[in-house]
Amino acid sequence: MIPDRAVPFTAALHLLALLISFFLCARDCTAQQARPTESQVKAAYIFNFGKFVRWQAQPQQSSDSFDICVLGKNPFGLALETTVAGEKIDGKNIGVKNLSNVAEAAHCKILFISSAEENRLKSILSTIKQSNLLTVSDIPGFAERGGMIELVTLEGRIRFEVNVAAVSDAGLTVSSELLKVALKVIGSKQAWEIDK
Amino acid sequence: MLVSGTALLLAGAAFFAYDQLTFRQGLVHALSAQAQIVGSNSVSALLFNDPQTAANTLSALKSSPNIESAAIFTYDRRSFATYLRDGGIEALNLPPLPDPQKESYWFRSTHLILARPIIFQGQLLGFVYIRSDLREIDKRLRRYAAIAFGVLLLSLVAASIVSSLFRRSVVTPIVSLAEVARSVSQDKNYAVRAVPSGEHDEVALLVEAFNEMLTQIQHRDDELQRGHAELERRVAERTRELLVANRELEAFSYSVSHDLRGPVDALNGFAYVLSKEYSRQLDDKANELISRIRGSGRRMMQLIDDLLNLSRVTSGAMLREPVDLTAIARAICDELKTSSPERKVDFVIEETSKVEGDPRLLYVVIDNLLRNSWKYTSNQPAARIEFGVQTRDGLPVYFVRDNGVGFDSRSSNRLFQPFQRQHSSEEFPGNGIGLATVQRIVRRHGGDVWAESEIGKGATFYFSLSKPKGIPSTSVTSPS
Numbered sequence: 289m290i291p292d293r294a295v296p297f298t299a300a301l302h303l304l305a306l307l308i309s310f311f312l313c314a315r316d317c318t319a320q321q322a323r324p325t326e327s328q329v330k331a332a333y334i335f336n337f338g339k340f341v342r343w344q345a346q347p348q349q350s351s352d353s354f355d356i357c358v359l360g361k362n363p364f365g366l367a368l369e370t371t372v373a374g375e376k377i378d379g380k381n382i383g384v385k386n387l388s389n390v391a392e393a394a395h396c397k398i399l400f401i402s403s404a405e406e407n408r409l410k411s412i413l414s415t416i417k418q419s420n421l422l423t424v425s426d427i428p429g430f431a432e433r434g435g436m437i438e439l440v441t442l443e444g445r446i447r448f449e450v451n452v453a454a455v456s457d458a459g460l461t462v463s464s465e466l467l468k469v470a471l472k473v474i475g476s477k478q479a480w481e482i483d484k
Numbered sequence: 485m486l487v488s489g490t491a492l493l494l495a496g497a498a499f500f501a502y503d504q505l506t507f508r509q510g511l512v513h514a515l516s517a518q519a520q521i522v523g524s525n526s527v528s529a530l531l532f533n534d535p536q537t538a539a540n541t542l543s544a545l546k547s548s549p550n551i552e553s554a555a556i557f558t559y560d561r562r563s564f565a566t567y568l569r570d571g572g573i574e575a576l577n578l579p580p581l582p583d584p585q586k587e588s589y590w591f592r593s594t595h596l597i598l599a600r601p602i603i604f605q606g607q608l609l610g611f612v613y614i615r616s617d618l619r620e621i622d623k624r625l626r627r628y629a630a631i632a633f634g635v636l637l638l639s640l641v642a643a644s645i646v647s648s649l650f651r652r653s654v655v656t657p658i659v660s661l662a663e664v665a666r667s668v669s670q671d672k673n674y675a676v677r678a679v680p681s682g683e684h685d686e687v688a689l690l691v692e693a694f695n696e697m698l699t700q701i702q703h704r705d706d707e708l709q710r711g712h713a714e715l716e717r718r719v720a721e722r723t724r725e726l727l728v729a730n731r732e733l734e735a736f737s738y739s740v741s742h743d744l745r746g747p748v749d750a751l752n753g754f755a756y757v758l759s760k761e762y763s764r765q766l767d768d769k770a771n772e773l774i775s776r777i778r779g780s781g782r783r784m785m786q787l788i789d790d791l792l793n794l795s796r797v798t799s800g801a802m803l804r805e806p807v808d809l810t811a812i813a814r815a816i817c818d819e820l821k822t823s824s825p826e827r828k829v830d831f832v833i834e835e836t837s838k839v840e841g842d843p844r845l846l847y848v849v850i851d852n853l854l855r856n857s858w859k860y861t862s863n864q865p866a867a868r869i870e871f872g873v874q875t876r877d878g879l880p881v882y883f884v885r886d887n888g889v890g891f892d893s894r895s896s897n898r899l900f901q902p903f904q905r906q907h908s909s910e911e912f913p914g915n916g917i918g919l920a921t922v923q924r925i926v927r928r929h930g931g932d933v934w935a936e937s938e939i940g941k942g943a944t945f946y947f948s949l950s951k952p953k954g955i956p957s958t959s960v961t962s963p964s
Contacts (some may be wrong), residue, residue, distance in 0.1 A: 329533075336531045339605060445533060465527065469534040 329446045330439055331367040332425055334400060337437060338377040340466035341422055343397060345460045354380040355395055359387045359412070360402035390415050401425040401435070409433060420459050431474055436460075440471060447471040488643050489636070496632040508596075508625055511550075512589050515598040518545065519587070523602040523612045526556050530564065530602065530609040538565035545569075550616045552595060556602070557611045578613050594618060646651050657681045661691060667775070674702040738795040741788050748788060753783040783913075790917040791904060794902070797845060797924050806838040807846050809882065813871040816854045829861065834872035836882070839949055845925040852918040853884040853945050860943070861888035861914050879950055887942035890934075899935060 324332070338479045344370060354377045356368065358417075372382040373482065390412050393399050399421050401412060413434045416423065423436045430438035436458070438449045448451040453475030455462050467473050522541055529538035536555050542565055554567040555578065574858045579601050581588050589598040595617050602610045664678040677695045681688055755778045763771050795935045810833060817831045837912075839846075854869065860869035883915040891899070891906040898904040902920040918932075931948035 333532060339531075340528065447534075448532070463528075465525075465534075469528045469532045480571045 301351060312331060326368070326441075326446065327364045327367040328371070330426065331364050331371045333439065333446060334368070334398060335371045335375065335377075335382070335446065337352040337422060337466070338382075338398060341455075342422055342463075343378075343422075352380060353383040354397050355383045355385055356377060356398045356400070357385045357387050357393055358400045358402065359390060359393065360405040362386055363402055369481075379484040393419065393421065396421050398422045398424060401427065401430075403427050409435075410460035418458060423454070431472070438463075442471065449474065451475040485640070485644060485647070489640055492636050492639050495748050496636060500632060501630055503628060504621070504625065508591070509619060511596060511616065512546075512598065513549075514729070515589070515616055516587060516600070518548065518551070519598055519600040520557075522554065522614070523600055524604075526565070526602060526612065527604040527609060528710075530558065530788075535565045538932070539567065542567035548616075554612065554614045554798065557613070559608050559610050561611070569717045576845070578615075578761075581611060582918055584608060586691070591617065592765075647726050652684065653685070654680075654687055657687045657691065661694060665694070668698065674698060674705050688783070690721045706889040721950050726776060734795050734798060737791065738953075741791045741795070744788050744814050745792075748781065748784050752778065752785060755781055755932050787917070788920070791849060792920045794917055794924065796841075797848070797921055797928070803842040804846070806839050807841050807843045808836075809846065809850060810834070810836050810871075812847050813848050813854065816851050817869075820854065820858050827862070827867070828865075829858070829869055832868065832870040832872070834870075836873045839880070841929050841949055845928070847945065849922050849925050850884070853947075855885035856918060856944075856945075857884055857888060859888075859914065860890075860907075861886050862912070863886060864888050874946075876948075881946050881947060881948050883944055885942065885944040887923060890937040890939045890943050892939055892940050893937050900933065 315384040325465065333459065338354065338356070357370065358364070358368070362368075368384050375382055377408060385392075387393060387396075387399075393416055395439045401409070401423060403426055405412060409427060409430075413423070423430075424439065425435055425437075426439040426441075427435070427448070428438075431449040433452075435455050436454045438451075438453055439448045440449060448464060448470055450467055451474050452462065452467070455475075498536075515743045522545065523539045528633070529535065529541065533590045542554045542556065545554050545567055546569065546581045549569075551567075552569050558564050561580070563569060564918060574590065578597065578599070579590060580602065587598065589596060595615055597613060597615045599611055601608055602612055661678050664676060668674065668676050678691050680691050680695075742891055756855065759771070759774050759778060764773075765778040813833050814961040817833065821827075821829070821831075850871070855870070857869045861869065864887060866887075868887050870883070872882045872883055872885075874883065889907070889912075898905070900919045903916040905916040907914075923933050926947045926949065929948055929949040933945065933947040935943055935945045937943035
């Protein structure tokens with residue numbers, strides 16, 4: 289990754305950065321890692337959603353990898369790749385894909401729709417209707433507008449809302465364990481909101 | 485009672501300890517199950533950082549009234565959610581898990597803490613702690629103690645009742661039976677019987693058998709007594725027969741001797757006449773023959789006289805008068821000295837007090853003994869003959885001692901039998917009747933005669949005139 293010739297220089301830079309961070313850091317730096325960023329938390333959530341959702345077994349789509357796709361501008365940086373590195377869902381290795389077009393989403397299991405695509409949301413959702421994939425986004429009102437899981441920031445914490453109707457329409461099942469911790473669950477016959 | 489009480493106590497303690505152990509284990513298992521459930525239900529809460537949901541899950545533990553508090557910690561040991569049964573904010577100082585992969589529990593004096601890792605798909609998400617009080621255990625302990633105590637008490641009471649029943653029906657009859665047995669052995673009274681207890685059990689059988697045995701013993705004893713009496717009767721009869729026979733024999737010997745006397749007397753007389761009147765007309769050889777006839781005749785007469793004396797001793801009635809033995813001894817010694825003045829004999833005669841007896845017979849005794857001593861010291865140049873008295877066991881024992889030729893004490897058992905002589909007629913004249921006579925007389929007086937001697941050193945003849953307590957070991961008595 290880094291050219292050999294530049295090793296001494298970059299090494300020195302890293303060392304400098306390390307020294308500076310030592311002096312600047314408070315107690316928090318003694319933790320095994322620094323406080324996770326918003327991207328890291330969201331990335332972790334998306335990865336974890338995969339553990340609580342069941343996809344229909346579809347023979348034509350039996351690929352070896354479980355793909356998490358990002359549509360539009362990727363807000364996570366490398367966070368998603370870092371989170372899923374070495375992990376598996378359903379025994380499959382996890383792959384992260386960046387898409388520019390929704391049409392490419394056929395093989396995805398989880399599709400994150402970036403907030404940049406807010407204007408095209410309606411067409412996106414109609415395209416992938418009944419596509420047997422989980423849609424996640426942090427676009428405000430995503431769940432109300434037919435998205436499945438909407439990431440919400442509340443009081444400095446990342447929460448989420450689940451639209452169970454949208455989930456079941458796509459042929460997916462979401463575990464009640466997940467619904468338990470959701471901020472809001474909509475779309476069920478008894479739509480209820482947990483007052484937190 | 486002490487033994488059974490201790491045994492019951494030990495058994496109770498063992499059961500109690502086991503029960504406590506199993507109950508504690510049960511409590512741990514229950515808590516473990518609850519921790520597992522709570523843990524797995526809190527996975528999503530931990531994953532999605534939702535402490536509220538986790539707290540809700542924990543609050544379900546309210547259904548177990550023994551759980552004081554519970555807490556969920558994140559993997560880096562930060563408190564995530566808490567449940568407190570009695571409300572309030574309590575600082576929970578919980579021990580860290582020694583092994584983050586395994587469940588651990590700590591039994592404290594008032595509570596039990598159980599901790600378990602929450603692992604989801606191979607990833608450690610956090611820890612769940614549950615703390616339970618030990619009220620159940622205490623309650624159980626108390627209840628158990630109460631029951632154990634009650635049972636112990638009841639058992640002891642029952643045991644004492646059974647024991648006293650047992651004592652009454654078994655121990656007491658057996659002890660009384662033993663008493664009867666002992667008294668029978670001690671008093672030799674075989675008419676005693678054990679009293680039956682009135683029951684029909686094994687002990688009663690024992691008593692019955694015992695009584696039967698006693699009856700048998702009694703019969704045997706009676707038979708024994710009868711046999712004994714019969715024997716006594718037979719012995720008495722035989723003795724009577726023997727006495728009669730003896731007396732007849734004595735009478736016979738007396739009459740024979742008496743009848744013999746006449747002709748022998750005549751023989752002696754005629755021989756005397758021959759020697760006196762016709763000695764000059766006969767040659768030496770004839771005179772020698774006559775002298776020998778006279779000698780034999782004299783000896784025969786002596787023998788007849790002695791035999792007659794012997795029979796008289798036992799047949800005649802016995803007098804009982806005070807007799808002075810010393811005077812008798814002196815008289816006999818004088819006579820001896822007069823009859824053979826050439827002999828030099830030293831006589832030592834002790835003073836004795838008078839005794840009860842037949843004077844004629846006692847004369848014969850002392851005469852016989854002194855003459856014997858005189859006879860058997862004839863070869864002794866410095867002859868010494870003693871007569872005296874000793875006291876043995878409080879009774880007077882008289883003796884005649886000489887320093888003559890003595891006799892072999894090994895053949896002394898025949899000493900007092902008639903015609904038994906220790907020495908030949910050539911050495912010392914005599915017919916062997918004397919000592920037999922002495923023995924008879926002395927025994928008629930209720931005493932006995934015995935002798936001690938050593939060849940060459942003389943002899944001592946002892947006699948008593950009343951029942952001696954014990955005869956010395958060197959004494960010799962002929963079979964009576």
